[in-house]
Amino acid sequence: MDQAKILVVDDDVEIARAIAKLLKKEEYDVLIAHNGLEALDIISTEAIHLIVLDVMMPKLDGLSTTMKVREKKNIPIIILSAKSEDTDKVLGLSMGADDYVTKPFSPPELIARVKSQLRRYFQLGDASNFMPEQLIEIGGLRLDLEGMQLYVDGDPVRLTAKELKIMEFLMSHAGVVFSADKIYERVWNETPYAAENTVMVHIRRIREKIEINPKEPKYLKVVWGIGYKIEKF
Amino acid sequence: MDTKLKSFKYAMFFKVIAFLLIAASLTTAVVEIQYLAFSDIAMESILVPSYRDSTQFLQRDASSAIYSLSSAINGDVVSNLGDHYYYYYEDQMGSHTNLASGDDSFFKEYTGKMFILNNGYWEYNGDLNRTYLNGFVKSDVNAYLVFSTDYMIDAQKEWQSDRESALPVVYSMIGAILGSILLLIYLTITVGKSYKDDVIHLNFFDLIPSDVFLVIYAALTGICFMMLDNTLGYRTYYISEMMTFLVISGMLFFIFMVLSGVFYLSIVRRIKAKQLIKNSLIYKVIFGIGDYFRSIFDGRKFSSNKLTKQLFYRQASFIGISFVLVFMTFVLLFLPPLMLLPPLLEILLIFWFVKGNRETFEAIDRGFNDSLEEQMKAERMKIQLVTNVSHDLKTPLTSIISYADLLSKEEDLSEVSRDYVNILIDKSNRLKNIVADLFDLAKSSSGDIALQLEPIDLKKLIEQTLADMDDEIAKTEIQFKIKLPEVPVMVNADGQKLYRVFQNLIDNALKYALHGTRVFIELETINHKAYVSIKNTASYEMEFTADEILQRFSRADASRTTEGSGLGLSIAESFTQVSGGQFFLSIDGDLFKVTLQFNEILI
Numbered sequence: 001m002d003q004a005k006i007l008v009v010d011d012d013v014e015i016a017r018a019i020a021k022l023l024k025k026e027e028y029d030v031l032i033a034h035n036g037l038e039a040l041d042i043i044s045t046e047a048i049h050l051i052v053l054d055v056m057m058p059k060l061d062g063l064s065t066t067m068k069v070r071e072k073k074n075i076p077i078i079i080l081s082a083k084s085e086d087t088d089k090v091l092g093l094s095m096g097a098d099d100y101v102t103k104p105f106s107p108p109e110l111i112a113r114v115k116s117q118l119r120r121y122f123q124l125g126d127a128s129n130f131m132p133e134q135l136i137e138i139g140g141l142r143l144d145l146e147g148m149q150l151y152v153d154g155d156p157v158r159l160t161a162k163e164l165k166i167m168e169f170l171m172s173h174a175g176v177v178f179s180a181d182k183i184y185e186r187v188w189n190e191t192p193y194a195a196e197n198t199v200m201v202h203i204r205r206i207r208e209k210i211e212i213n214p215k216e217p218k219y220l221k222v223v224w225g226i227g228y229k230i231e232k233f
Numbered sequence: 234m235d236t237k238l239k240s241f242k243y244a245m246f247f248k249v250i251a252f253l254l255i256a257a258s259l260t261t262a263v264v265e266i267q268y269l270a271f272s273d274i275a276m277e278s279i280l281v282p283s284y285r286d287s288t289q290f291l292q293r294d295a296s297s298a299i300y301s302l303s304s305a306i307n308g309d310v311v312s313n314l315g316d317h318y319y320y321y322y323e324d325q326m327g328s329h330t331n332l333a334s335g336d337d338s339f340f341k342e343y344t345g346k347m348f349i350l351n352n353g354y355w356e357y358n359g360d361l362n363r364t365y366l367n368g369f370v371k372s373d374v375n376a377y378l379v380f381s382t383d384y385m386i387d388a389q390k391e392w393q394s395d396r397e398s399a400l401p402v403v404y405s406m407i408g409a410i411l412g413s414i415l416l417l418i419y420l421t422i423t424v425g426k427s428y429k430d431d432v433i434h435l436n437f438f439d440l441i442p443s444d445v446f447l448v449i450y451a452a453l454t455g456i457c458f459m460m461l462d463n464t465l466g467y468r469t470y471y472i473s474e475m476m477t478f479l480v481i482s483g484m485l486f487f488i489f490m491v492l493s494g495v496f497y498l499s500i501v502r503r504i505k506a507k508q509l510i511k512n513s514l515i516y517k518v519i520f521g522i523g524d525y526f527r528s529i530f531d532g533r534k535f536s537s538n539k540l541t542k543q544l545f546y547r548q549a550s551f552i553g554i555s556f557v558l559v560f561m562t563f564v565l566l567f568l569p570p571l572m573l574l575p576p577l578l579e580i581l582l583i584f585w586f587v588k589g590n591r592e593t594f595e596a597i598d599r600g601f602n603d604s605l606e607e608q609m610k611a612e613r614m615k616i617q618l619v620t621n622v623s624h625d626l627k628t629p630l631t632s633i634i635s636y637a638d639l640l641s642k643e644e645d646l647s648e649v650s651r652d653y654v655n656i657l658i659d660k661s662n663r664l665k666n667i668v669a670d671l672f673d674l675a676k677s678s679s680g681d682i683a684l685q686l687e688p689i690d691l692k693k694l695i696e697q698t699l700a701d702m703d704d705e706i707a708k709t710e711i712q713f714k715i716k717l718p719e720v721p722v723m724v725n726a727d728g729q730k731l732y733r734v735f736q737n738l739i740d741n742a743l744k745y746a747l748h749g750t751r752v753f754i755e756l757e758t759i760n761h762k763a764y765v766s767i768k769n770t771a772s773y774e775m776e777f778t779a780d781e782i783l784q785r786f787s788r789a790d791a792s793r794t795t796e797g798s799g800l801g802l803s804i805a806e807s808f809t810q811v812s813g814g815q816f817f818l819s820i821d822g823d824l825f826k827v828t829l830q831f832n833e834i835l836i
Contacts, residue, residue, distance in 0.1 A: 018635035200700030224728030225689025
């Protein structure tokens with residue numbers, strides 16, 4: 001497995017070509033399709049490892065294509081869309097996509113996301129070989145409780161003790177929103193004082209380490225005016 | 234010069250003076266008449282200079298002398314016969330006279346000045362028609378009567394003195410009246426006009442409906458006259474205090490004059506402005522009722538509602554025809570076979586009425602639904618447009634960004650080309666932000682925005698936002714002074730949107746605050762309303778108003794910075810509003826202040 005094969009699907013010929021070029025520069029093997037039907041054709045004949053998929057396309061749109069692919073295959077799908085609303089993202093992810101990138105995207109970010117999805121995809125195969133007992137896994141995040149080590153898409157991330165404790169607490173209650181006071185109590189074991197600022201600063205540091213785009217976090221989210229949570233997948 | 238004269242002519246001051254002058258002089262005139270009436274001066278002396286020619290002479294002196302003499306001639310005993318006159322008459326008994334000479338030749342020199350009894354009639358200067366000269370005298374007696382010269386001289390003296398004291402009063406009265414008439418003409422012409430324009434200016438009095446005004450005037454003058462009458466009735470008691478009486482009656486008359494003046498001038502203004510009739514209650518009521526009925530029949534009332542018009546006419550004819558049919562039923566009660574006709578017609582009528590109404594209502598419903606659908610369609614179109622435009626902007630932008638990135642990765646680029654490509658990347662990224670902001674703003678202001686309203690703590694939100702922007706704040710020399718309450722401040726809002734609001738506002742403060750100054754952020758609650766204020770001192774002179782800065786696309790200082798879309802404040806405003814809050818912006822010198830207001834929810 002020296003070269004991952006990526007399928008780029010976009011009805012805009014120029015955009016499809018640009019993405020293909022970007023990915024080829026990263027030494028990936030790239031195929032191009034211009035609509036959902038073409039994409040399904042290619043997937044059925046070629047061994048594809050990742051799909052970058054536009055949503056608004058003629059013949060078969062991105063969301064329907066995602067559903068069709070998911071009926072048979074588990075390959076990572078990154079949706080690429082001009083729709084930037086939260087509801088669109090939630091819809092895309094719930095259809096079975098693994099990531100959602102809005103147009104216009106920043107090329108380095110897209111590449112980072114492609115890499116992270118591929119790493120996860122390839123390691124998942126290996127991962128089944130050694131599964132530690134004490135493990136929390138959420139999306140691309142994997143927290144090894146014994147070794148106290150956090151992996152993002154298989155890559156180890158260096159976190160401080162407090163940061164690890166915060167991640168442990170939040171990951172063990174994925175989807176639940178905690179106030180800064182609560183987090184402070186659990187992590188620092190002290191009566192909260194100026195907790196909001198302390199916790200927020202830590203959260204921001206963690207985000208910079210684990211998120212591809214810290215401004216649009218995928219995992220560690222601030223629920224404004226309420227608290228913090230790890231998104232549940 | 235002309236305008237000066239005009240301004241002089243129409244000056245309010247002069248009008249008021251003229252008005253008061255009229256009232257005062259007419260009052261004076263009336264008081265003078267009263268005075269003359271009181272002071273026992275023979276008014277006739279004004280017109281007749283000689284006492285001998287006056288009616289008073291004939292009525293008083295002459296008639297009593299003639300009466301005495303006539304009685305004497307008729308044979309009565311008269312005690313005061315010949316007091317201050319000489320007489321002579323002859324009857325069967327011979328001649329009677331109080332003349333020493335006893336001769337009638339004395340009267341020769343009094344021709345034209347004496348009274349002569351001839352054929353039973355007394356005549357004076359050949360005049361027979363003066364009834365007061367008549368006595369019941371035998372017709373066969375001739376008599377002469379003449380007043381003594383001494384007496385007449387005395388009487389004339391008294392007459393003259395009366396005349397002398399009355400004449401000045403009369404002249405001043407005539408002057409007052411003439412002057413008043415002139416002033417009244419002046420006022421009549423100028424009233425309501427101003428030298429500035431040709432429009433008739435109406436004042437407070439003129440707004441009172443004409444008929445009501447008339448009634449008020451009549452009532453007030455009535456009261457005035459009742460009081461005046463009352464005073465006059467007691468005139469005899471006042472006789473010793475003539476001045477008191479004159480003052481009271483003068484005052485009452487003055488009030489009457491002022492009232493009349495106000496009334497008259499108002500009427501003049503109304504006539505000039507063609508408002509006399511129009512501005513009366515009776516006219517308005519009659520016109521209003523008339524207009525209402527006319528509007529029904531000339532279609533004005535239903536001009537915009539064809540269906541209502543149909544409905545109205547149908548109802549009117551239904552009621553009308555039903556009435557006739559009921560009447561007919563009674564009429565035909567005595568013709569049994571025909572009696573059934575009206576009820577049958579009535580049934581047909583009801584059928585027609587119900588059917589017609591149903592059709593009308595259906596049409597109304599259809600119109601209502603159509604307009605609703607039209608509205609929905611327009612709304613959908615608007616949202617569709619925003620989405621489409623956004624998509625159309627984003628797609629080419631994606632290509633630009635991607636290819637600029639690819640270009641930057643080319644290895645054999647010259648120094649200059651690399652510089653250009655970096656500018657392209659930089660600007661296309663900025664364009665990306667602007668498009669994103671524009672889209673957010675368009676969606677939130679068109680109302681097509683997905684909101685997740687939930688109870689959130691404003692205090693916590695502000696703390697989180699500040700912590701989130703910690704790095705950016707630390708980079709500047711601007712100090713943040715935060716004042717938050719001890720307890721949570723819960724509001725119902727979309728946290729993500731409110732975060733954008735505070736982020737944009739803090740961002741704005743960071744960008745435009747003067748270095749070394751402080752930014753104040755305060756949160757407080759008053760009467761279950763939460764207020765957040767953000768204040769900063771601008772680093773430049775803000776030559777725009779609060780409204781201008783909130784206009785989309787306006788930039789506080791376009792030349793100063795090239796980052797941001799200029800939509801930050803507009804987005805903050807719009808997002809605040811969709812979150813159920815109110816956004817206030819004020820600019821006071823260098824102080825830039827934004828206040829947000831939310832309804833606090835109670836837990």
